[in-house]
Amino acid sequence: MSPDSKSPKQDSQEPGPPSGTTARLSGRAPSAWGATRDALAALRNLDALLRSGSVLYRTILDLLPELRTSATVLRDLFERAQSTEGAPREVGDHGVARVTELTELLEATAQADGERDELAARTRRLADELEAVADLLALLERAADPAPTEVSVDRLVREAVRLSPGAGRGRELVLRFDEAAPDCAVDADPSVVGTLLSLLAGSIDGGAPGVVLRARCSRDEAVFAFEPATAADACFPAFSVRVPAQVPPTAAVVVAVAAQIGASLERDRGRASLRMRCAPG
Numbered sequence: 001m002s003p004d005s006k007s008p009k010q011d012s013q014e015p016g017p018p019s020g021t022t023a024r025l026s027g028r029a030p031s032a033w034g035a036t037r038d039a040l041a042a043l044r045n046l047d048a049l050l051r052s053g054s055v056l057y058r059t060i061l062d063l064l065p066e067l068r069t070s071a072t073v074l075r076d077l078f079e080r081a082q083s084t085e086g087a088p089r090e091v092g093d094h095g096v097a098r099v100t101e102l103t104e105l106l107e108a109t110a111q112a113d114g115e116r117d118e119l120a121a122r123t124r125r126l127a128d129e130l131e132a133v134a135d136l137l138a139l140l141e142r143a144a145d146p147a148p149t150e151v152s153v154d155r156l157v158r159e160a161v162r163l164s165p166g167a168g169r170g171r172e173l174v175l176r177f178d179e180a181a182p183d184c185a186v187d188a189d190p191s192v193v194g195t196l197l198s199l200l201a202g203s204i205d206g207g208a209p210g211v212v213l214r215a216r217c218s219r220d221e222a223v224f225a226f227e228p229a230t231a232a233d234a235c236f237p238a239f240s241v242r243v244p245a246q247v248p249p250t251a252a253v254v255v256a257v258a259a260q261i262g263a264s265l266e267r268d269r270g271r272a273s274l275r276m277r278c279a280p281g
Helices: 032-051 057-062 064-082 086-110 116-144 153-162 190-202 231-235 250-260
Strands: 149-152 171-178 185-188 211-217 221-228 238-243 264-268 271-277
Touching (some): 032 057, 032 064, 032 086, 032 116, 064 086, 064 116, 116 190, 153 190, 171 190, 171 231, 185 271, 190 221, 190 250, 250 264
Parallel strands (some): 171 211
Antiparallel strands (some): 149 185, 171 238, 211 221, 264 271
């Protein structure tokens, strides 16, 4: 794959649950995800205000009632996930614990208990984790009711780049793509598989050289293999992507989503691979 003249970042958008899903793991209607995103945005706003020396602390205190409402929205989301089993419950447990930390943070902010820089650092860490956990729950819901289409391996990798979080979110990673030649197609929901590939890339400790994704096609299956990049991989196209924070439930969600889409997942010694059946024809 060669880089497009158009930057993949121009198409970046957040993945969310599909409209029309009837059996949602969180038990919430699609519109409720808007409230979740608003709650996370409010937390990002608190971080920005705490870091800005020109903002009076009184202004921050005036926003605390709204932020407490945001915490309630997030707690409700994760408590609903706690009532399920398996990976969604792990996500819910972790989310509720982080919301408890958020409540403590808001109380500390109300009492000015700590320097603004310290409070801002705590806010940003919690925002990263809560956003990552909410995205995991959204991914599980989308994978439970996907919108599959016949899509090429090349397109799926581009989708993973496109779904990379925006600036300031997640960890930046250099991803090199050793493309399949010839290319092949699979029946899949590009949003689900693209997000899954991003999570797998983020799970590899590639250090400064980054991570290489090697795609291979046979008559029956497509393989996406991730491993730390080496100097020999410098010849492959490189993409600067941001990968979600690796929170504890991530591993369980990756396994669950792979199973939901009928893919085979293998992990061993800092490497990971995803195998999918090729589309017929």
